[in-house]
Amino acid sequence: DVKVTQSSRYLVKRTGEKVFLECVQDMDHENMFWYRQDPGLGLRLIYFSYDVKMKEKGDIPEGYSVSREKKERFSLILESASTNQTSMYLCASSSIPQGKGYTFGSGTRLTVV
Amino acid sequence: GEDVEQSLFLSVREGDSSVINCTYTDSSSTYLYWYKQEPGAGLQLLTYIFSNMDMKQDQRLTVLLNKKDKHLSLRIADTQTGDSAIYFCADLYGGATNKLIFGTGTLLAVQP
Numbered sequence: 001d002v003k004v005t006q007s008s009r010y011l012v013k014r015t016g017e018k019v020f021l022e023c024v025q026d027m028d029h030e031n032m033f034w035y036r037q038d039p040g041l042g043l044r045l046i047y048f049s050y051d052v053k054m055k056e057k058g059d060i061p062e063g064y065s066v067s068r069e070k071k072e073r074f075s076l077i078l079e080s081a082s083t084n085q086t087s088m089y090l091c092a093s094s095s096i097p098q099g100k101g102y103t104f105g106s107g108t109r110l111t112v113v
Numbered sequence: 114g115e116d117v118e119q120s121l122f123l124s125v126r127e128g129d130s131s132v133i134n135c136t137y138t139d140s141s142s143t144y145l146y147w148y149k150q151e152p153g154a155g156l157q158l159l160t161y162i163f164s165n166m167d168m169k170q171d172q173r174l175t176v177l178l179n180k181k182d183k184h185l186s187l188r189i190a191d192t193q194t195g196d197s198a199i200y201f202c203a204d205l206y207g208g209a210t211n212k213l214i215f216g217t218g219t220l221l222a223v224q225p
Contacts (some may be wrong), residue, residue, distance in 0.1 A: 107153075
C-alpha cells in the first residue's frame with residue numbers, strides 16, 4: 001500500500017526552538033507539499049517542491065523553510081517556533097501528471113508553548 | 114488568486130442523502146477533487162472528475178460538475194454515521210504552478 005509517512009503524530013515544542021517535521025513517500029512522486037490546517041481556514045500551502053533540491057514558496061512561507069535532499073523526503077523547518085505556529089501540519093505528494101491528486105500523510109499536530 | 118468556497122457545516126439523518134456544494138473561480142481548471150478527513154487523520158481522496166465531464170458516479174457517491182457556473186457537488190446516497198467527517202473540495206489550478214487549491218472544508222454530521 002502506497003504511503004506518505006510523517007515522522008510524528010504529536011509534537012510539543014518550546015517557543016524559540018528549531019523544529020523539524022519530516023515526511024517520506026514511497027511512491028517515487030516528483031511533487032511534495034507542506035500544508036498547515038487550522039479551524040475555519042482550511043488548508044494553506046506553506047511550501048512545495050517539484051524535484052530534488054527545488055522548492056517554491058506557497059501562500060504562507062513566513063517563518064518556515066524546507067529541505068529536499070532526496071526525492072522521497074521533504075522536511076519542513078520552523079526556524080524559531082512561535083505560538084502562532086501551533087497547528088496541524090499535513091504533508092502530501094503527487095505524481096506528474098497530477099490527475100490522481102495528492103496522497104496525504106496522517107498529519108503532525110504541533111503545539112508550541 | 115483563485116478561490117474555492119464551501120459551506121462550513123451540514124447535518125443529515127442516517128439513511129438520507131447528503132449534498133455538499135462547492136464553487137470555484139479558476140477558469141483553467143482541469144481536475145476537481147473531493148477529499149474526506151476523519152477526526153485526527155490526514156485527507157483521503159474520495160473521487161475526482163475531469164473538467165470535460167458533467168457527472169461521475171462511484172457506488173454511493175455522485176459528483177456533478179457545472180462548468181458554466183463553476184459549481185461542483187458531492188452527493189452521498191444512504192448516508193451512514195461513518196460518513197461523518199470533513200469534506201474538502203479541491204481544484205487543480207490550471208496555471209503554471211499546477212497545484213491544488215482547497216476549500217475550507219464542510220463538516221458533515223450524520224445523526225442516527
